[in-house]
Amino acid sequence: MNILFVIPGLGGQGGTESVLRSVIFGLKERGVSSHVYVISNSKGKEREISDNSWLEGASYSEVRSSLRKRVFQVAFHVWRMLAYLKKNKVDRIVAIDGRGVLVARLAALMAGKKIKVFSWVHLSVPSIRMYRKLKWADHHLAISTGIADQLCEFGIPKERVSTIFNPVEKVDFCIPFNPENFVFIGRLNEGHKRVSDIIDAVAKLRGRCVLHLFGSGPDERMYRDQVERLGLQDNIRFHGYREAPWQSISAELKGVGALILASRKEGFPLVLAEAMSHGVYCISSDCETGPRDIIVSGLNGKLFSVGDVSALESAMRDIIDGNVVPDQVAIKDSVRHLELNSYLDSFFNLVCA
Numbered sequence: 156m157n158i159l160f161v162i163p164g165l166g167g168q169g170g171t172e173s174v175l176r177s178v179i180f181g182l183k184e185r186g187v188s189s190h191v192y193v194i195s196n197s198k199g200k201e202r203e204i205s206d207n208s209w210l211e212g213a214s215y216s217e218v219r220s221s222l223r224k225r226v227f228q229v230a231f232h233v234w235r236m237l238a239y240l241k242k243n244k245v246d247r248i249v250a251i252d253g254r255g256v257l258v259a260r261l262a263a264l265m266a267g268k269k270i271k272v273f274s275w276v277h278l279s280v281p282s283i284r285m286y287r288k289l290k291w292a293d294h295h296l297a298i299s300t301g302i303a304d305q306l307c308e309f310g311i312p313k314e315r316v317s318t319i320f321n322p323v324e325k326v327d328f329c330i331p332f333n334p335e336n337f338v339f340i341g342r343l344n345e346g347h348k349r350v351s352d353i354i355d356a357v358a359k360l361r362g363r364c365v366l367h368l369f370g371s372g373p374d375e376r377m378y379r380d381q382v383e384r385l386g387l388q389d390n391i392r393f394h395g396y397r398e399a400p401w402q403s404i405s406a407e408l409k410g411v412g413a414l415i416l417a418s419r420k421e422g423f424p425l426v427l428a429e430a431m432s433h434g435v436y437c438i439s440s441d442c443e444t445g446p447r448d449i450i451v452s453g454l455n456g457k458l459f460s461v462g463d464v465s466a467l468e469s470a471m472r473d474i475i476d477g478n479v480v481p482d483q484v485a486i487k488d489s490v491r492h493l494e495l496n497s498y499l500d501s502f503f504n505l506v507c508a
Contacts, residue, residue, distance in 0.1 A: 156187045156507050158247045161236075161255035163284065164195035164205025164217070168342060168370075168396055170425035171251065171277040172209045174321045179213050181499040187507060191215035192239065194232050194255060196222070229258060236262035240270075247506055249273045250292070253285030260291040273506060277321075277422040279444050280305040296505065298423035301444030317505050320448060321423045322498030323490060329434030329483045330401070333410025334474050335364050338435075340400045340414065340426050343372030349440070349462070350378055352417040356468040358385045363475050365389075366415070367408060371396040401433055412474040413438050413481075419461055421445040431455050431490040434483030438470045455486040 160179070165172055179189050195205050197219050207217060218235045220228045236258055248259040248270055256274050263270040274292040276283050280302060289295065289306070295316045297303035303318045337357075341348050350368070357366045368378070368391065375393070382391045397403045404411060414430040416439040423445045427437045431449070437456035439446040450456040457479075459466035473479040 156246050157244050158182070158187060158189040158249060158506065159239075159245045159259075160189060160191045161248060161250040161259050162191060162193055163252055163254065164193060165209075166206055166342070168206075168209075170321070170423075173425060174277070176209060176213070177322060177324070177495055178499070178502060181495060182503065182507075185499065185503055187503070189214065190243070192236070193217035194258060196220045196228050229254065232258045233261045233265070237265050240266040240268060245270055247271050247273065249275050249296075249506065251275050251277055252283050253288035256292045257285060257288040276302060279420050279422065280309060282420060294505075296502075299444045299448045301448070302422060305444070319498070319501050319505065320493055321425050321428070322495040323425065323428045323432045323493050325494045325496075326401075326432045326487075328405075329487065330405055330408075331410035332412065332434075332436075332481060332483060333408070334412040334477065336367060336408055336411050337364055337471060337474075338367045338369060338404060338408075338411050338414050339416070340369045340430075341416070343368070343370050343375045343378060345374045345377065347418060347420060348372075349417040349419050350374070351381060352440075352462060352464050352467060353415050354378060354381050354385065354387065354391060355464045356415075356471060357390055358387060359464070359468040360471060360475070362390055364412070364471065366391045367394055367404075368392065369394045369397055369400045369403065401429065405433075411435050413456070413471070415467070415471070416440060416446070417461075417467065418442050423448065427456070428490050428493050431486050432493075434481075434487050436474070436479070436481040436486060438467065438474075440467075449490070451489060455481075455489045 191210055220231045222228050222231055240262055250256045250259050259272050272292045273294050273296055274289045275296040280286050295306050297316055297318045298321050303316050306316050307313055413436045418440055421442050427449045430437050439458055440461045441458040442461050450458055457470045
Protein backbone atom coordinates (compact mmCIF):
# COMPACT_ATOMS: atom_id res chain seq x y z
CA MET A 156 0.00 0.00 0.00
CA ASN A 157 1.35 3.42 -1.03
CA ILE A 158 -0.23 6.63 0.27
CA LEU A 159 0.43 10.09 -1.13
CA PHE A 160 -0.18 12.85 1.42
CA VAL A 161 -0.84 16.16 -0.37
CA ILE A 162 -0.27 19.22 1.80
CA PRO A 163 0.30 22.98 1.41
CA GLY A 164 3.47 24.63 2.64
CA LEU A 165 3.42 24.52 6.45
CA GLY A 166 5.39 26.41 9.06
CA GLY A 167 6.75 23.27 10.73
CA GLN A 168 5.67 23.99 14.32
CA GLY A 169 1.95 23.18 14.43
CA GLY A 170 -0.29 20.35 15.50
CA THR A 171 -0.98 19.37 11.88
CA GLU A 172 2.70 18.68 11.31
CA SER A 173 2.91 16.68 14.56
CA VAL A 174 -0.04 14.47 13.61
CA LEU A 175 1.20 13.92 10.06
CA ARG A 176 4.60 12.88 11.28
CA SER A 177 3.10 10.43 13.79
CA VAL A 178 0.87 8.92 11.09
CA ILE A 179 3.63 8.63 8.48
CA PHE A 180 6.03 6.78 10.76
CA GLY A 181 3.29 4.81 12.50
CA LEU A 182 1.98 3.48 9.18
CA LYS A 183 5.52 2.65 8.12
CA GLU A 184 5.70 0.22 11.05
CA ARG A 185 2.55 -1.40 9.67
CA GLY A 186 4.15 -1.89 6.25
CA VAL A 187 2.50 1.11 4.56
CA SER A 188 4.72 3.32 2.40
CA SER A 189 3.98 7.02 2.11
CA HIS A 190 5.26 10.13 0.39
CA VAL A 191 4.47 13.72 1.38
CA TYR A 192 3.82 15.91 -1.65
CA VAL A 193 4.07 19.60 -0.73
CA ILE A 194 2.22 22.05 -3.00
CA SER A 195 3.21 25.68 -2.56
CA ASN A 196 3.17 29.02 -4.34
CA SER A 197 5.93 31.63 -4.21
CA LYS A 198 3.84 34.49 -5.66
CA GLY A 199 0.31 35.84 -5.67
CA LYS A 200 -2.26 36.20 -2.88
CA GLU A 201 -1.69 32.62 -1.70
CA ARG A 202 2.09 32.92 -1.38
CA GLU A 203 3.40 30.38 1.12
CA ILE A 204 6.58 30.15 3.14
CA SER A 205 7.16 26.51 4.04
CA ASP A 206 9.59 24.89 6.45
CA ASN A 207 9.99 21.20 5.67
CA SER A 208 12.52 20.42 8.40
CA TRP A 209 9.77 18.59 10.33
CA LEU A 210 9.74 16.00 7.51
CA GLU A 211 13.30 14.89 8.20
CA GLY A 212 13.49 11.11 7.82
CA ALA A 213 10.30 10.95 5.74
CA SER A 214 9.95 10.67 1.97
CA TYR A 215 8.80 14.04 0.62
CA SER A 216 9.06 16.49 -2.25
CA GLU A 217 7.96 20.08 -2.75
CA VAL A 218 6.59 21.58 -5.94
CA ARG A 219 6.52 25.39 -6.00
CA SER A 220 4.69 27.55 -8.50
CA SER A 221 5.89 31.06 -9.35
CA LEU A 222 2.66 31.91 -11.18
CA ARG A 223 0.40 34.61 -9.76
CA LYS A 224 -3.15 33.69 -10.79
CA ARG A 225 -4.87 30.81 -8.99
CA VAL A 226 -6.16 29.14 -12.16
CA PHE A 227 -2.63 28.96 -13.58
CA GLN A 228 -1.21 27.79 -10.24
CA VAL A 229 -3.72 24.92 -10.10
CA ALA A 230 -3.06 23.96 -13.72
CA PHE A 231 0.68 23.91 -13.04
CA HIS A 232 0.28 21.69 -9.96
CA VAL A 233 -2.07 19.30 -11.81
CA TRP A 234 0.51 18.94 -14.58
CA ARG A 235 3.31 18.27 -12.09
CA MET A 236 1.28 15.75 -10.08
CA LEU A 237 0.22 14.01 -13.28
CA ALA A 238 3.89 13.43 -14.04
CA TYR A 239 4.41 12.09 -10.49
CA LEU A 240 1.48 9.66 -10.74
CA LYS A 241 2.71 8.33 -14.06
CA LYS A 242 6.12 7.53 -12.58
CA ASN A 243 5.09 6.25 -9.14
CA LYS A 244 2.68 3.68 -7.72
CA VAL A 245 0.01 5.41 -5.63
CA ASP A 246 -2.93 3.54 -4.08
CA ARG A 247 -4.50 6.29 -1.96
CA ILE A 248 -4.26 10.09 -1.86
CA VAL A 249 -4.94 12.03 1.34
CA ALA A 250 -5.18 15.84 0.95
CA ILE A 251 -5.54 18.32 3.78
CA ASP A 252 -7.17 21.19 1.88
CA GLY A 253 -9.49 21.81 -1.07
CA ARG A 254 -6.69 22.72 -3.45
CA GLY A 255 -4.95 19.44 -2.74
CA VAL A 256 -8.17 17.49 -3.32
CA LEU A 257 -8.79 19.28 -6.63
CA VAL A 258 -5.24 18.82 -7.91
CA ALA A 259 -5.17 15.15 -6.87
CA ARG A 260 -8.55 14.34 -8.44
CA LEU A 261 -7.74 16.02 -11.76
CA ALA A 262 -4.26 14.50 -11.94
CA ALA A 263 -5.58 10.99 -11.19
CA LEU A 264 -8.31 11.33 -13.84
CA MET A 265 -5.83 12.55 -16.44
CA ALA A 266 -3.48 9.68 -15.57
CA GLY A 267 -6.32 7.23 -16.10
CA LYS A 268 -5.88 5.82 -12.59
CA LYS A 269 -8.68 4.92 -10.17
CA ILE A 270 -7.10 6.23 -6.99
CA LYS A 271 -9.30 6.84 -3.95
CA VAL A 272 -8.94 10.43 -2.74
CA PHE A 273 -9.54 11.39 0.91
CA SER A 274 -9.87 14.84 2.44
CA TRP A 275 -8.38 15.29 5.91
CA VAL A 276 -8.81 18.92 6.96
CA HIS A 277 -7.31 20.19 10.20
CA LEU A 278 -9.21 23.46 10.59
CA SER A 279 -12.80 24.63 10.49
CA VAL A 280 -14.06 23.86 6.97
CA PRO A 281 -14.88 27.46 5.88
CA SER A 282 -11.31 28.51 6.72
CA ILE A 283 -9.76 25.83 4.48
CA ARG A 284 -8.14 26.87 1.22
CA MET A 285 -10.59 26.27 -1.70
CA TYR A 286 -12.92 24.43 0.71
CA ARG A 287 -15.66 24.07 -1.92
CA LYS A 288 -13.39 21.65 -3.80
CA LEU A 289 -13.48 19.22 -0.88
CA LYS A 290 -16.56 17.68 -2.51
CA TRP A 291 -14.26 16.16 -5.12
CA ALA A 292 -12.92 13.69 -2.53
CA ASP A 293 -14.31 10.14 -2.31
CA HIS A 294 -14.29 10.11 1.49
CA HIS A 295 -13.63 12.59 4.28
CA LEU A 296 -11.72 12.17 7.54
CA ALA A 297 -13.05 14.65 10.12
CA ILE A 298 -10.78 15.36 13.11
CA SER A 299 -13.68 16.63 15.25
CA THR A 300 -17.45 16.26 15.44
CA GLY A 301 -17.73 19.96 14.59
CA ILE A 302 -15.83 19.48 11.34
CA ALA A 303 -17.92 16.38 10.55
CA ASP A 304 -21.08 18.48 11.03
CA GLN A 305 -19.67 21.24 8.81
CA LEU A 306 -18.89 18.76 6.03
CA CYS A 307 -22.44 17.38 6.17
CA GLU A 308 -23.94 20.90 6.23
CA PHE A 309 -21.82 21.58 3.14
CA GLY A 310 -23.76 18.83 1.36
CA ILE A 311 -21.49 15.82 1.78
CA PRO A 312 -23.48 12.64 2.67
CA LYS A 313 -22.93 11.36 6.21
CA GLU A 314 -21.82 7.95 4.92
CA ARG A 315 -18.85 9.62 3.23
CA VAL A 316 -17.64 11.24 6.47
CA SER A 317 -15.72 9.43 9.23
CA THR A 318 -14.76 11.15 12.49
CA ILE A 319 -11.29 10.25 13.70
CA PHE A 320 -9.85 12.44 16.46
CA ASN A 321 -6.15 13.31 16.29
CA PRO A 322 -3.84 11.14 18.42
CA VAL A 323 -1.52 11.73 21.36
CA GLU A 324 1.54 9.80 22.43
CA LYS A 325 1.18 7.72 25.57
CA VAL A 326 2.78 9.43 28.58
CA ASP A 327 3.75 7.53 31.74
CA PHE A 328 4.06 10.48 34.14
CA CYS A 329 2.14 13.53 35.34
CA ILE A 330 3.30 17.15 35.42
CA PRO A 331 2.93 18.14 39.10
CA PHE A 332 0.02 20.42 39.97
CA ASN A 333 0.99 23.98 40.86
CA PRO A 334 -1.90 26.49 40.98
CA GLU A 335 0.41 29.48 40.51
CA ASN A 336 1.67 28.47 37.05
CA PHE A 337 -0.32 28.57 33.81
CA VAL A 338 0.98 27.68 30.37
CA PHE A 339 0.16 28.44 26.76
CA ILE A 340 1.70 26.37 23.97
CA GLY A 341 1.25 27.42 20.37
CA ARG A 342 1.91 29.94 17.65
CA LEU A 343 1.86 33.58 18.72
CA ASN A 344 -0.72 34.63 16.15
CA GLU A 345 -3.52 36.90 17.35
CA GLY A 346 -5.88 36.18 14.46
CA HIS A 347 -5.93 32.51 15.41
CA LYS A 348 -4.90 32.12 19.06
CA ARG A 349 -6.07 35.39 20.72
CA VAL A 350 -3.20 35.31 23.23
CA SER A 351 -4.02 38.92 24.14
CA ASP A 352 -7.13 37.61 25.93
CA ILE A 353 -4.96 35.42 28.15
CA ILE A 354 -2.64 38.32 28.95
CA ASP A 355 -5.65 40.50 29.85
CA ALA A 356 -6.95 37.74 32.15
CA VAL A 357 -3.59 37.60 33.95
CA ALA A 358 -3.76 41.38 34.40
CA LYS A 359 -7.15 40.99 36.11
CA LEU A 360 -5.64 38.49 38.55
CA ARG A 361 -3.29 41.21 39.83
CA GLY A 362 -0.05 39.30 40.17
CA ARG A 363 -1.43 36.09 41.65
CA CYS A 364 0.02 33.78 38.98
CA VAL A 365 2.68 33.40 36.30
CA LEU A 366 1.80 32.71 32.67
CA HIS A 367 4.44 30.85 30.65
CA LEU A 368 4.20 31.28 26.87
CA PHE A 369 5.84 28.51 24.84
CA GLY A 370 5.87 29.43 21.17
CA SER A 371 6.86 32.02 18.60
CA GLY A 372 5.07 33.81 15.82
CA PRO A 373 4.37 37.05 13.98
CA ASP A 374 2.66 38.79 16.91
CA GLU A 375 5.26 38.18 19.60
CA ARG A 376 6.38 41.83 19.56
CA MET A 377 2.78 42.97 20.02
CA TYR A 378 2.36 40.66 23.02
CA ARG A 379 5.61 41.84 24.58
CA ASP A 380 4.41 45.45 24.21
CA GLN A 381 1.09 44.51 25.83
CA VAL A 382 2.89 42.89 28.77
CA GLU A 383 5.07 45.96 29.23
CA ARG A 384 2.11 48.34 28.96
CA LEU A 385 0.21 46.38 31.65
CA GLY A 386 3.27 46.08 33.91
CA LEU A 387 3.21 42.27 33.84
CA GLN A 388 6.91 41.59 33.26
CA ASP A 389 7.08 39.53 36.47
CA ASN A 390 3.94 37.57 35.64
CA ILE A 391 4.36 36.62 32.00
CA ARG A 392 7.42 34.85 30.62
CA PHE A 393 8.26 34.20 26.98
CA HIS A 394 10.06 30.89 26.52
CA GLY A 395 10.12 30.81 22.72
CA TYR A 396 9.48 27.83 20.50
CA ARG A 397 10.46 24.47 21.95
CA GLU A 398 10.54 21.31 19.86
CA ALA A 399 9.51 19.26 22.90
CA PRO A 400 7.57 21.75 25.06
CA TRP A 401 6.30 19.27 27.65
CA GLN A 402 9.84 18.09 28.35
CA SER A 403 10.83 21.73 28.85
CA ILE A 404 7.84 22.35 31.15
CA SER A 405 8.68 19.26 33.19
CA ALA A 406 12.32 20.30 33.53
CA GLU A 407 11.94 24.06 34.02
CA LEU A 408 8.67 24.66 35.87
CA LYS A 409 7.65 23.50 39.33
CA GLY A 410 4.32 22.17 38.14
CA VAL A 411 1.35 23.61 36.23
CA GLY A 412 -2.14 24.65 37.33
CA ALA A 413 -3.68 24.59 33.85
CA LEU A 414 -3.01 24.97 30.17
CA ILE A 415 -4.85 27.93 28.61
CA LEU A 416 -6.21 28.16 25.06
CA ALA A 417 -8.20 31.19 23.90
CA SER A 418 -8.41 30.48 20.17
CA ARG A 419 -10.88 32.02 17.76
CA LYS A 420 -10.78 28.85 15.64
CA GLU A 421 -9.29 25.37 15.79
CA GLY A 422 -9.72 22.03 14.06
CA PHE A 423 -8.89 19.59 16.82
CA PRO A 424 -6.55 21.37 19.26
CA LEU A 425 -4.05 18.62 19.92
CA VAL A 426 -2.35 20.69 22.61
CA LEU A 427 -5.37 20.10 24.89
CA ALA A 428 -5.12 16.33 24.54
CA GLU A 429 -1.35 16.48 25.01
CA ALA A 430 -1.79 18.48 28.21
CA MET A 431 -4.32 15.97 29.54
CA SER A 432 -2.02 13.07 28.69
CA HIS A 433 0.36 14.70 31.21
CA GLY A 434 -2.45 15.05 33.78
CA VAL A 435 -2.81 18.81 33.20
CA TYR A 436 -6.21 20.52 33.55
CA CYS A 437 -7.24 22.69 30.57
CA ILE A 438 -9.15 25.96 30.26
CA SER A 439 -10.18 26.61 26.67
CA SER A 440 -12.37 28.83 24.56
CA ASP A 441 -15.37 26.99 23.17
CA CYS A 442 -14.48 27.84 19.58
CA GLU A 443 -16.36 26.43 16.64
CA THR A 444 -14.71 23.02 16.37
CA GLY A 445 -12.50 20.88 18.57
CA PRO A 446 -12.35 21.80 22.27
CA ARG A 447 -15.80 20.45 23.19
CA ASP A 448 -14.73 17.03 21.83
CA ILE A 449 -11.91 16.94 24.37
CA ILE A 450 -12.98 18.89 27.46
CA VAL A 451 -15.47 17.33 29.85
CA SER A 452 -16.45 20.10 32.26
CA GLY A 453 -15.72 19.20 35.85
CA LEU A 454 -13.46 16.32 34.88
CA ASN A 455 -10.54 17.53 32.79
CA GLY A 456 -11.15 21.23 32.17
CA LYS A 457 -13.51 24.11 31.56
CA LEU A 458 -14.81 25.92 28.47
CA PHE A 459 -15.52 29.65 28.12
CA SER A 460 -16.96 31.68 25.25
CA VAL A 461 -14.47 33.05 22.73
CA GLY A 462 -13.37 36.54 23.80
CA ASP A 463 -14.91 36.35 27.28
CA VAL A 464 -11.89 37.49 29.30
CA SER A 465 -13.90 37.70 32.55
CA ALA A 466 -14.94 34.04 32.25
CA LEU A 467 -11.34 33.04 31.53
CA GLU A 468 -10.11 35.01 34.54
CA SER A 469 -12.77 33.37 36.73
CA ALA A 470 -11.72 29.88 35.63
CA MET A 471 -8.07 30.68 36.37
CA ARG A 472 -9.05 32.17 39.74
CA ASP A 473 -10.84 28.92 40.67
CA ILE A 474 -7.54 27.08 40.20
CA ILE A 475 -5.55 29.65 42.18
CA ASP A 476 -8.06 29.77 45.07
CA GLY A 477 -8.33 25.99 45.33
CA ASN A 478 -11.98 25.86 44.27
CA VAL A 479 -10.89 23.42 41.57
CA VAL A 480 -8.34 20.74 42.45
CA PRO A 481 -7.87 18.52 39.39
CA ASP A 482 -7.77 14.72 39.66
CA GLN A 483 -4.72 14.13 37.48
CA VAL A 484 -5.27 10.38 37.11
CA ALA A 485 -8.83 10.95 35.92
CA ILE A 486 -7.58 13.61 33.49
CA LYS A 487 -5.07 11.18 31.98
CA ASP A 488 -7.73 8.48 31.72
CA SER A 489 -10.05 10.87 29.84
CA VAL A 490 -7.77 10.87 26.77
CA ARG A 491 -6.59 7.26 26.71
CA HIS A 492 -8.89 6.59 23.73
CA LEU A 493 -6.77 9.08 21.76
CA GLU A 494 -3.48 7.24 22.23
CA LEU A 495 -1.52 6.67 19.05
CA ASN A 496 -1.78 2.89 18.62
CA SER A 497 -5.60 2.92 18.70
CA TYR A 498 -5.63 5.87 16.33
CA LEU A 499 -3.34 4.19 13.81
CA ASP A 500 -5.57 1.10 13.79
CA SER A 501 -8.57 3.32 12.93
CA PHE A 502 -6.68 5.31 10.31
CA PHE A 503 -5.37 2.12 8.67
CA ASN A 504 -8.85 0.57 8.56
CA LEU A 505 -10.41 3.70 7.04
CA VAL A 506 -7.76 4.56 4.45
CA CYS A 507 -6.02 1.31 3.60
CA ALA A 508 -8.97 -1.12 3.58
